[in-house]
Amino acid sequence: MTIEAIKTGLSIRDISKSSDEVNASIDTSIESQSGVDDNMTIEATKTGLSICEVSKSFGEVKALINTSLEIKPGEFFTLLGPSGCGKTTLMRIIAGLELADTGTVLLSGKDISRLPANKRHVNTVFQSYALFPHLTVFENVAFGLRSRKVHKDEINQRVTEALTMVDLTGMADRLPQQMSGGQQQRVALSRALVNQPEVLLLDEPMSALDAKLRTQVQVELKRLHQRLGQTFILVTHDQDEALVVSDRIAVMNHGEIIQHGTPKEVYERPTCRFVAEFLGAANLISGIRAGNGVETEFGALQVVKEIPWQKGTLAIRPERVSIHDNQPEVNGVKARILDVIYLGSNVELLLDRGFRVRTDTHRLFTQGEEIWLSFPPERLVVLND
Amino acid sequence: MKRSHPLVTLIALGSMVFLYLPLISVAIYSVNDTRYGLVWHGFTLNWYVKLFHNEIILEAARNTLILAVSSTLVATVLGTALAFGMDRFPWSRRTNTFLDVVLHLPVVIPDIILAAALVVAFGLLRAVSSIFEPGIFIMILGHITFQIAFVALVVRSRLTSLGRDIEEAGRDLYASAFYQFRRVTLPLLMPGIIAGGMLAFTLSLDDFVISFFTSGPDSVTLPLFIYAAVRRGVTPEIHALSTLVVLATIILVVFAERLTRSNKA
Ligand SMILES: Nc1ncnc2c1ncn2[C@@H]1O[C@H](COP(=O)(O)OP(=O)(O)OP(=O)(O)O)[C@@H](O)[C@H]1O
Ligand SMILES: [Mg+2]
Numbered sequence: 001m002t003i004e005a006i007k008t009g010l011s012i013r014d015i016s017k018s019s020d021e022v023n024a025s026i027d028t029s030i031e032s033q034s035g036v037d038d039n040m041t042i043e044a045t046k047t048g049l050s051i052c053e054v055s056k057s058f059g060e061v062k063a064l065i066n067t068s069l070e071i072k073p074g075e076f077f078t079l080l081g082p083s084g085c086g087k088t089t090l091m092r093i094i095a096g097l098e099l100a101d102t103g104t105v106l107l108s109g110k111d112i113s114r115l116p117a118n119k120r121h122v123n124t125v126f127q128s129y130a131l132f133p134h135l136t137v138f139e140n141v142a143f144g145l146r147s148r149k150v151h152k153d154e155i156n157q158r159v160t161e162a163l164t165m166v167d168l169t170g171m172a173d174r175l176p177q178q179m180s181g182g183q184q185q186r187v188a189l190s191r192a193l194v195n196q197p198e199v200l201l202l203d204e205p206m207s208a209l210d211a212k213l214r215t216q217v218q219v220e221l222k223r224l225h226q227r228l229g230q231t232f233i234l235v236t237h238d239q240d241e242a243l244v245v246s247d248r249i250a251v252m253n254h255g256e257i258i259q260h261g262t263p264k265e266v267y268e269r270p271t272c273r274f275v276a277e278f279l280g281a282a283n284l285i286s287g288i289r290a291g292n293g294v295e296t297e298f299g300a301l302q303v304v305k306e307i308p309w310q311k312g313t314l315a316i317r318p319e320r321v322s323i324h325d326n327q328p329e330v331n332g333v334k335a336r337i338l339d340v341i342y343l344g345s346n347v348e349l350l351l352d353r354g355f356r357v358r359t360d361t362h363r364l365f366t367q368g369e370e371i372w373l374s375f376p377p378e379r380l381v382v383l384n385d
Numbered sequence: 386m387k388r389s390h391p392l393v394t395l396i397a398l399g400s401m402v403f404l405y406l407p408l409i410s411v412a413i414y415s416v417n418d419t420r421y422g423l424v425w426h427g428f429t430l431n432w433y434v435k436l437f438h439n440e441i442i443l444e445a446a447r448n449t450l451i452l453a454v455s456s457t458l459v460a461t462v463l464g465t466a467l468a469f470g471m472d473r474f475p476w477s478r479r480t481n482t483f484l485d486v487v488l489h490l491p492v493v494i495p496d497i498i499l500a501a502a503l504v505v506a507f508g509l510l511r512a513v514s515s516i517f518e519p520g521i522f523i524m525i526l527g528h529i530t531f532q533i534a535f536v537a538l539v540v541r542s543r544l545t546s547l548g549r550d551i552e553e554a555g556r557d558l559y560a561s562a563f564y565q566f567r568r569v570t571l572p573l574l575m576p577g578i579i580a581g582g583m584l585a586f587t588l589s590l591d592d593f594v595i596s597f598f599t600s601g602p603d604s605v606t607l608p609l610f611i612y613a614a615v616r617r618g619v620t621p622e623i624h625a626l627s628t629l630v631v632l633a634t635i636i637l638v639v640f641a642e643r644l645t646r647s648n649k650a
Contacts, residue, residue: 097553117556118565124557130550134572143568144558195558 047073047108049094049199049231054103056089063089065255067103071199071233071248076225078234080242081252082278087235088127090252091201094233096120107198118147123192124201127208129184131176137163137187138172144195162194165224182213193224199231206241218245239279243267251275268317272385276315281356283321284383285314285375294382298333298353302377313383318348318358320379328374335373340365408631415624432625442626445610452521452596452606453589456528461582463529464536465574471537472544488541491534496594503527504598520601527595532588536581543577576644583641587634 049071056064063086071077079087092098094105096117104113112120123144132140141162145155163169166186176184185205192200202221206214222245225232236242242249243263250260251274259271270276273284287296289307294300294314301314324332335351346360349371357373365371418429436442471484491499503523510517517523551573555565593608600609607630614623 095557097557117553118559118561122557124554126550126554128550130554132551132554132569132573143555143560146568147555147559147561147564191558 048075049233050106051090051094052104052106054090054093054100054105056086056093056098056101062255064093064100067255067257069250069257069260071231073198073231074229076222076232076234076245076247078236078242078246078249079252080236080239080249080278082237085252086255087237087252088203089255091124091203091233091235094199095122095124095201097124121195121197122199122201123195123197124203125185125188125192125205127203127205129176129188129208131184131187131191133176135175136172137168137174137176137179140176140187141191141194143191158194162190165193166190181208182217185209185217189221189224193228193230197230199233202232202234204235204237206236206238214241221245243279251278253278268320269381270315270383272383273313273315276381276383281318282315283318283355283357285316286312287314301331301375301380303380303382304377305382307382308384312385314375315381315383316375316379318356319346320376321355321357321359322374322376323349323357323359323361323363324372324374327372330377331375331380333373333375334370337365337367337369337371340367411624411631412628415621415628417621420621432621433629436622436625436629439622441605442607442610442622445605445607448521448604449590449606449608452524452528452604453586456525456532456589457582457586459525460529460532460585461536461578464533464581464585465540465578467533467537468540468544472541488534488537491531492538496531496592499531500527500595500598503530503595507599518601519599519604521604524596524599524604524606527599528589528592531595532585535584535588536578539581539584540574540577543574543580547573580641580644583637583644587637587641590630590637591634 049069051067051069051071054064054067055062067086067090079090081087089098093100096112096115096119100113104111106112107120107122132143135143138159141159142155145158150158159172160169163172166189168183168186168190171179171183176187179187185208189202189205205221206217209217218241221232221234225245234242234245246263248260248262249266250257251266252258253274259266259275261269266275267279270279270282276282276284285294285296285298285301287294287301288311289295289309290300292307293302294307294312296314303314322328327334333353333355335353335355337349338352339350341348341350343358346358347365349355349357349359349365351357351371351373355373415432416428416430417426418431419426467488471481471488476484503526507517507519507523507526547570552565552570555569560568591608593612596606596609597612600606605613607626611623611626611630614620
């Protein structure tokens with residue numbers, strides 16, 4: 001194995017949870033992680049952030065269970081999961097606001113697990129923004145620099161730059177409560193970014209904004225990330241947000257990372273029901289293994305992938321189902337249209353048997369009409385459960 | 386807003402009159418131009434002038450201020466520290482409940498019980514050092530003991546409403562514990578500390594029971610003086626003095642109330 005491969009690879013410590021559409025370099029790093037050569041592991045984690053087997057409990061509640069994660073430098077990484085799954089806890093452990101019960105956090109190869117928050121070169125945008133209400137916008141942004149006794153002239157220059165970056169020039173002398181929610185959020189963002197942290201943590205920064213502003217901020221955030229090239233870790237429970245902004249996504253549930261990968265991997269190739277359903281609508285078909293295919297209530301379906309079970313579930317995204325007037329050659333199923341929803345550029349069909357299909361064909365659909373669906377074998381995902 | 390029944394308004398007004406009538410009549414007599422009797426003889430500030438020429442009263446006023454200022458300063462610092470310890474240390478839930486009770490106890494306990502306890506305690510301490518003889522020093526100690534709880538309660542409620550986020554943001558932004566305290570926590574807590582201090586100050590100013598049990602011959606305070614004087618017969622000077630004490634208290638209470646309220650906004 002080459003060091004090159006490891007360096008570029010997203011090393012995944014927990015093999016069972018990795019996406020099945022992994023490339024060669026991932027496989028290499030899995031080997032290296034599984035422990036033949038420890039030097040290599042260190043090499044692989046020299047830059048970026050690694051979280052190794054971190055657990056955290058609050059009394060009876062297990063907030064994080066043996067979580068491992070590798071985040072490459074400059075990556076826009078998103079933690080996605082339902083409320084209470086441990087996203088904030090993981091963020092706080094990275095920031096040093098909470099100590100892990102077990103496990104280590106490495107930043108640029110150094111163990112920072114026991115460092116207090118003020119000694120970590122990591123900054124957070126809090127969900128509540130947590131701006132200092134008694135300090136002006138300028139002083140809020142300057143806070144981190146003043147704490148570290150940066151020279152006055154440099155503070156002035158860097159704060160001015162940071163405020164310009166988020167379009168807040170001219171508001172430097174206001175107090176936080178004299179600003180709108182969106183503006184406060186940008187103050188919080190520039191207050192963190194002015195310190196040029198190795199990792200920027202964003203805990204649901206968009207949750208207090210209205211839908212329209214949120215989309216706009218997502219785009220701005222993505223652009224900012226591309227310009228700065230810093231590592232961003234975003235927490236969200238909004239799957240669309242995660243898909244739009246991230247380079248990679250980790251889906252969490254009940255204190256565990258269920259799957260991680262690029263938005264495309266996670267969306268198109270979910271490994272289990274939870275991920276398939278959490279990331280937007282999915283058609284789930286249960287069946288029994290029959291040779292290389294699956295026997296379902298709609299007949300035998302061909303799949304491309306190995307089937308790891310006797311009885312299990314297949315998934316397919318609504319936009320991956322194709323529509324035909326006549327019976328297709330493979331994986332055809334006949335269904336009746338119950339409802340037609342126009343979504344502007346495309347159409348969503350709700351069909352009997354619980355199917356949901358999205359298409360951009362210009363064909364006219366009517367309620368009650370019977371059509372043929374086909375599930376392309378390469379699009380049928382074999383879930384693990 | 387819902388209109389209340391006229392009877393409710395009437396009862397409310399009645400209790401206000403009941404509450405404030407004695408205070409108002411004292412104030413009226415303090416400017417009545419006669420030494421005896423209840424009949425109005427015209428307006429005068431004579432009694433106030435006399436008041437400020439009475440050495441004994443001035444001495445008592447000085448003692449009262451020394452006592453109130455020094456006990457308040459110490460109690461404010463200690464009470465604030467106590468509030469911090471209670472709110473910011475990760476106590477277990479049971480310890481927390483226990484601490485809560487312990488904190489509220491001095492507030493609800495009758496003054497006379499606390500005073501009696503102090504007499505016993507200082508009696509024992511006197512065996513160690515003569516510094517615990519009745520006098521201004523043990524009066525200050527006595528006042529501190531009941532003031533601390535009040536300060537701690539006010540400061541703690543402010544701390545709780547402040548939440549952790551802002552302090553965590555400070556730590557996240559590289560602030561050392563000291564810098565964080567000076568730059569973030571203390572300024573945000575200041576209104577609460579001042580309000581707690583003022584409350585403690587008025588309590589000391591008006592205190593009779595604790596002072597009565599701990600004072601010595603040279604440490605007569607205004608409440609003690611008024612008590613002694615009233616036993617000899619009520620004079621218009623006493624009315625004037627009482628009016629001034631009430632006014633000072635009202636001003637302080639209103640001010641403290643303002644501060645606590647503006648905090649919450
Ligand atoms: N300080 C704490 N004390 C006790 N339990 C806690 C504490 N912090 C978190 N928890 C528990 O740990 C679990 C994970 O919480 P966490 O805040 O990490 O969830 P989350 O994924 O951020 O959820 P959300 O999307 O609602 O913010 C929850 O069950 C929560 O109740
Ligand atoms: Mg959270």
